[in-house]
Amino acid sequence: MKIVIINYGAGNIQSIRFAIQRLGYEAILSNDPKDIQAADKVIFPGVGEASSAMKKLRASGLDNLIPNLKQPVLGICLGMQLMCNSSEEGSTEGLGIFDVDVVRFSNRVKVPQIGWNEISNLKSDLFKGIGEKEYIYLVHSYYAPICNDTIAVSEYELNYSAALGRANFYGTQFHPEKSSDGGERILQNFLEM
Template sequence: MNIAIIDYGAGNVQSVLFALERLGFTGKVTSDANEINTADKVIFPGVGEASSAMKMLHEKGLDKVILQLKQPVLGICLGMQLLCKSSEEGNAKGLGIFDIAIKKFSNQMKVPQMGWNTIYNLKSSLFDGISEKEYMYLVHSFYAPANEYSIATTNYGIEYASAIQKDNFYGVQFHPEKSGKAGELILKNFLNLESK
């Protein structure tokens, strides 16, 4: 299987590569439009700040590439947030695949949310074999409010969408590559998805 991991300078690419290797797959870290377009599956990782990450996507022309992808795409953490319409982080304009405005957690909460929290209301084959209230590893200060695309929910003072899906695009706020066996199963489920 041909797996492209989008390289735009804001990714947690090593931990994703290692998780794929543990599952017996090899990913290719690339910013080449042709390699991304022709991959069977595309992973869009992200760690960092939204507005500067969007700037790097624009500079490499990867924003246009991502919008045209037809195979299954998985956005992780910041990658998920960049698939959305906008983010309060740096007043960033996102890719707009999901009509969701990413918000900052209120000052009353400990930010970032860092560590293990549960996911529930699971609604996708991405979560085949995953129990309701399974623990996942999260590190983030911004979140997607509950919305029509939600396929998993997490509670951190408020309920928010910890995973979203629209057509061939999937996004997870948590880090499956750092979430033990359950996280690896989610990655495996993603790799097993049929192209639409």
């Protein structure tokens, strides 16, 4: 199986690569459209700020490539947010895969939300073998509200989308590669799709 982690200069790519190795697979890091299109599975990571990450995607033409991929694609953290219509962070236009706009938590709570939190309302094979109230690891100041593409929910000030899914595209606001056994199971489920 060919697994490609998109390397566009805004990712936590090594920790994802190591998590995949622990599951017995190898992943390559690439921003080459040929590699990405030929992959069986694509992981779209993201750490940092939305508008600068989108500039990097546009500069490499990946903003046009990613929404047209036909194989399973997993966006992680900022990667998931960039797959949405837009983000309040830097007034950023997203890739429009998920039909929701990313917004900032209010000033009533401490941001970023950092640490372990529960997920519930699990609605996808991505969560096969994962129980309701599984703990996952998050670091974020922005979130996707509950929408038609929501496949898991978490709560911080309010209920929000912990994961999104539509067709062959999946996104997790949390970091499966840092979420212990449950996170590894979620990665395994994605790789087995």
